Amino acid sequence: MRFYPGSSMVSFMSEFLENKTKEDDYNPVGMNTGGEVADFSEKHFSVANKTHRFFHSQPVAAPAIILLTSIIVFGLIVGDRFFHPYNFSLILQQVTIIGILAVAQTLVIMTAGIDLSVGAIMVISSVVMGRLAVDFGFPPVLAIIVGLFVGAFFGGLNGFFIVRFKMPPMIVTLGTWNIIYALNIWYSNSETIRSGDVRDIAPLLQWTGNSFNFLGGRLTFGSILMVIIFVVVWYALNWTPWGRHVYATGDDPEAAALTGIRTDRILMSVYILAGVICAFCGWVIIGRIGAISPASGTTANLDSITAVVIGGTSFFGGRGSIYGALFGALIVGVFRNGLALAGLDVLWQEFTVGALIIIAVAVDQWIRRVGS
Amino acid sequence: MILQPIIKAQGLVKHYGRVVALDHADLELYPGEVLGVIGDNGAGKSTLINRLMGEDQVNAGEILLENKPVSFKNPMEAREAGIETVYQNLAVSPALSISDNMYLGREIRIAGILGKVFRMLDKKTMQQQAREKLSDLGLLTIQNINQAIETLSGGQRQRIAIARATAFNSKLVIMDEPTAALGVKESKLVINLIKDVREQGMPVILISHNMPQVFEVSDRIQILRLGKSVAVVKPETHSMSEAVSIMTGALDPNDHEAGAYCSPHNGN
Incomplete structure (x- = not known):
């Protein structure tokens, strides 16, 4: 039930x-x-x-209800412009980056951790892909693969400190966030790779930004990639032993270890997978922006946490779901879009998102109380 | 016929630095019996049990499982060999379902490529078998095996944990303070369940601080004192206060008319 x-x-x-x-x-x-x-x-x-x-x-009922209600309310306020398929595809494009990062973030938060470095890993992966393909003439496919390995490496680095030295995930990823950010500036010489250069030399990198017509809206391949990542991670979490072990490890690590789960390995695999997903997101952000900038995606970190929290995944671990993250990202996207169409200033969008976070956590705490 | 012990530990020694936790401790568990293990704090109960379930390494001594020497590096190995443990904290994941919990760490995957390559869980089989195993033990007629453990009461959780321990071809079950966190009524249920487990022929090692419970359910009771196995007594021959006296050293077990070692299944 x-x-x-x-x-x-x-x-x-x-x-x-x-x-x-x-x-x-x-x-x-x-x-x-x-x-x-x-x-x-x-x-x-x-x-x-x-x-x-x-x-x-x-647990997903609350975010699902909020999402539906917000769509109806904004539809009533804004009218047809909101319900236009093009607007929906716009919202989808806007939430793609945060949605993908939220998958990575959900995995980590599910193990009662937090990853403050998701945005940084995304950006450094995109910079590595761009530098290799555009500046050093690597085949784009190879550049993307190396970028994915870079994501895996930094995810693994987080996991290493957290598992091996039993350090709090927040501290470790706060550290790696800064380290990766610095490496990123160093490696890119704080230069942006221009969109035109990417298009001429390595168009595959921008493929995620290409779009096609879908029911009157425009769907990007990046959004498709997001959906694929969601489905794959959903499957892994719910239909494989690994997924059960992730839940168990987040729920009660000691109990999980007693049942024979190697919680260290599970944690390590979660951080590495999160890193790889961030690297995929690095590819998607190239398509979204066109250019490759070491300064892009600065708010992505906290936005991903926002999406996860609004999606009803508990910070205490073991409870939550991957579509919660999708709902969370969509709720933020719908609110921002709806408020913008309603003519409100950007600052009120931020205000609303902040209020949503507090409401979401308050609701979450109320829901989590067992046996009241 | 000479009865063979299921598990036999002899001469176990364990030091923690200069502290001696186990000083040539022995333990024998025979088929179909409940062996209580009692002792004051620091007498070596946990160390002895941790060794049996592979959580801890000893400095000397050996363990024979069905007459074969074994050495477990971790609880997984012990479990694979058939030694199941019901932990004090139950080792269940509250947010996961009953069937998930029963199969935690030993999930069944779908046969064929789906299971091998995509590692897909065979949820149907697991749910079905979990249900069967629970009803075999007369535990619960649960319709919703997907119910989260956290929606169950403490006693129900305990019984799920016991069902998990007895369900997978195990040779013996170790119960570590199974009633410590339970109320009187729920403790009673667990004690009855231990009896049920014994009825099925599964031997049980019961570690508990609760003397009345140990005396109620155990066939024999092993008393540890200062890391040594000082006596194995029976509820029929020794009173609870005599057991406590042996435990605290006030009574030399050899002075008792039944002696310091009661062998299994004699007399009755």
């Missing part, structure tokens, strides 16, 4: 609807164990209590 991360979106919706009936299925039997331990009857539960139980069992 809790929204079990393994089920698909479809079964999520149906479970959503059946929630009430399933609730009553649980039937504790005392037979040869003598006497009831738990009484699951719901007679005396108030409305608030039932709501609480519902959101507790369906």
Whole structure:
């Protein structure tokens, strides 16, 4: 009855609807164990209590409801301009970068960690891809592969300090954020590779920015890549032993270790995978901007955390889902877009996002309270 | 017929620096029995048990599992050899489901390329088997095996953990303070469950501070004192206060009429 991360979106919706009936299925039997331990009857539960139980069992319900509501509200305020397919594809393009980084961030936060270096890894990967392909004439495919390895390396570096020296992830990634940023300036000579140069020499790097018509909107290959990354990570988290072990490690590392899970390896794999995903995002950001700049994506770090938090993934680890991150990124995207179309100043967009974070965490804490 | 112990530890020695945690401790567990292990704090209970389940290395001594010497480097190896442990903290992941928890660390993957290459979980089989195993033990008729562990009560969680320990061809189950965190009513359930496990022929090592419970459920009780196995007593021959006296050193077990070592399954 809790929204079990393994089920698909479809079964999520149906479970959503059946929630009430399933609730009553649980039937504790005392037979040869003598006497009831738990009484699951719901007679005396108030409305608030039932709501609480519902959101507790369906962690993605809250962000899903917020997303739908915000789309409806902005549709009513802004009107047709908001509902235009082109606008939706614009929102999608705007959330692509944050969406991909949010996948990486979700994986890390799921293990009760945090990765402040996702933006930096993304940028250095894109700079490496660009330098190799444009300045040193590497074949673009090779440049991209090397860029992905760079992402894996820095992710692995984070994992190494966190696993080996038991350092808090926030401190480690705060450090590597600065280190990578400095290396990035050094390696790029703080020069931007111009969009025209990229187009002439290594157009493959900008492929992620190419778009095609889709139901009246324009879809970029970068957005497609984002969807693919979401699906792959969703599968890995929910349909492989590795995914179960990530959840278990985040939930209670000691308990996970006692069941034989090698939590160190799981953590290491999570940080490396997060690094690779950030590097993919580095490729996507080249397509989005066109040029390759060491100064791009400066707000991406915190935006990715924002998306994850709004998506209902718990900072305490073990709870959350990958589509929560997608919803979170979309909620931020819809709010920014809707507020802009409604004619509000950018500063009110920031204000709203800030308010959303606080509301999301407040709701999250309320939802997490077990057995109240 | 000479009864062979399932597991036999002899002459285990463990130092932590200059502190001697185990001083030639022995332990024998026979088929179908519940062996209680008691001792004051620091008597070596945890060290002895940690060794059996491969969490700790000893300085000397050997362990025989079904007469074959074994040496486990980690709990995984011990588990693969058939030594299951129910930990004090249960080692369950609250946010994961019942079936996920039962198969944590030994997930079943789908046969064929999906399982081999894509490492896809066989959720259907796991859920089905988890349900069967729970009902085999007469534990719970759970309809929703995908229910998160955190929605269960402490006693229910405990029983899931015990089900997990007994469900996978294990040879013996070690229970480390299984009732420490439970109330009276739930403790009672767990004690009954230990009896059920024994009924099924599965031997159990029970470590507990709760003397009445140990005396209620154990066939034999091993008493540790200062890292030594000073006595193995039976609830029929020794009273609880005698056991405590041996534990604290007030009574020399050899002075007791039943002697310092009670062999299994004699008399009754």
